Amino acid sequence: MDIQLLKVFSATAKEGSISKAAQKLNFAQSNVTHKIQQLEADLQTQLFYRHNRGITLTPSGQILVSYAEKILHVIQEARSAVVDSKVPTGPLSIGSMETTAAVRLPVLLAKYHADYPAVDFNLVTGPTERHIHGVLHYELNGAFVAGPVDHPELEQENVTDEELVLVTAASHPPIDSIHEVQSRTLLVFQTGCSYRAKFNQMLQDEGIVPVKLMEFGSLETIIGCVGAGLGISLLPRSIVTEQEQQGQIRTHAIPSKHSLVTTVFIRRKDALMTPALSAFLAEMRAHFS
Template identity: 30%
Template sequence: MELSDIDIMLAVGRSGKISQAAKELNYAQSNVTTRIKKLEEEYQVQLFNRSSKGVIPTEKGTQFLAYAARIRGLLHDLQQEMIDPEEPSGTLKIGIVETAASRRFMEILNEYQMTYPDVSISLVNATSPKVLRHKIQSSELDGAFISGACVKEGLKVEYEMQDTVHIISKRTDTLLESFCQLSWVVFPQGCPYRELTEKFLAEEELSAKKLIEVSTMENLLNCVESGIAVTIMPCSVVHNKPEAYTLHNLSDVFTPTTTTFVRGENRYVSSALKQFMRLLHEKCITF
């Protein structure tokens, strides 16, 4: 096995398609297929189940991918430790869920950039914590802000923020009397607040058919502000224009929420990431 086989396996595992992995790695598709078959012959196991729709890892393939991710992570850490200077520089790759991308967070980023101008910041937005967890574990991100109960094995929590969840509507002085007449705007599947909305609707014995799915916080808030729909989100998402919305309380069961900043456990912490986490603690950032 060669180190390049690790990258091939990880690319195929990510995309589920040999053609997509070949394009990503700039390899011929036949080369990727041959390398996988060679690995299967070397270890006397089948690593992927093939179909017309793509490939799915077998049990042994899943084990191989887990080891491959660890090997790639260690190689990434080795490279970073060898080249990492004492003064922060290079690229800091941070993931963030849409609900955490607040003005306060941007102020922290601005201060960090002014303090450490040699660091190039790369922000990756997502609505699904699962996507960000995967990117941390595959060394695509140095760390990420993730909402909900999402801390898994292999992740280390470096900072934690508390918030409350509410039904958010356009500005109104009256109570929301009839939930059954409302449409609800949500993020795609995988978002913890979508799951919370669906749970709430089930608890109230309401239909979940009136869901409007959007992919950005801007579109979600536009739907709410215009009165097209209401949403269930942390109260911090309306920080830029609080006068345009009304927050309606939920039961205590649904109210608390947590956003955490996590990184890969037992992974090398670059000087750029170390100073970013220090700034988070110093500024006591809240969303």
């Protein structure tokens, strides 16, 4: 099986469009079409349905996607494994929840970069669900996510515990009962965020149906809008300590059974332990010990 054909197939499946795949690969669109046809002829099966709206994977194509990801990843691992270098080099992509990246990682990342400047480090922030998907599909070498994560293909290790608190405008009176939030607008991250899921679970357990949810894409926007009195949110105490000390917001404790969430670092069990990743794990463990 031609590796180049697999690369074209994988890109096309990921982009969901022959034209977008051609653009990403810097190929002519006709070249992408031809290579997919070559692969279909080689495998003697149709990989995509062609229709007016574009293309869709066939059942055979859906099966091949997972194998193509593994094959292409193993090839990249093989290239990394044969490089005889004791000094960590090359790419390293790590995912993180935005809150963890903002508070827990700056010192760690600065030290890692100073110690291993030859590593091409890339930090990707986003919700837990997206990072789990990224690690499983070999797009990330590892990620800081909300735990626990129960998946047979992933390893996890505890990093730190976060205390979750309700965050309101500084002028808001004390919240004596969680049921007081029912009439308030709740400011949350996008779907897939572990803190949003925790908020939803807490409300469900308490029998609370929120009046209105407003979704935001960044931590800074949520904190700013909470401070302005737009609504309330559920965030780690560590992320809002400075703003509370400055009198911009106010925090309120929630029932202990809902207040703690553990941040874990996940990676694939079958992934190659590159020198860059090994060095990162060592510095991460030292930093959080």
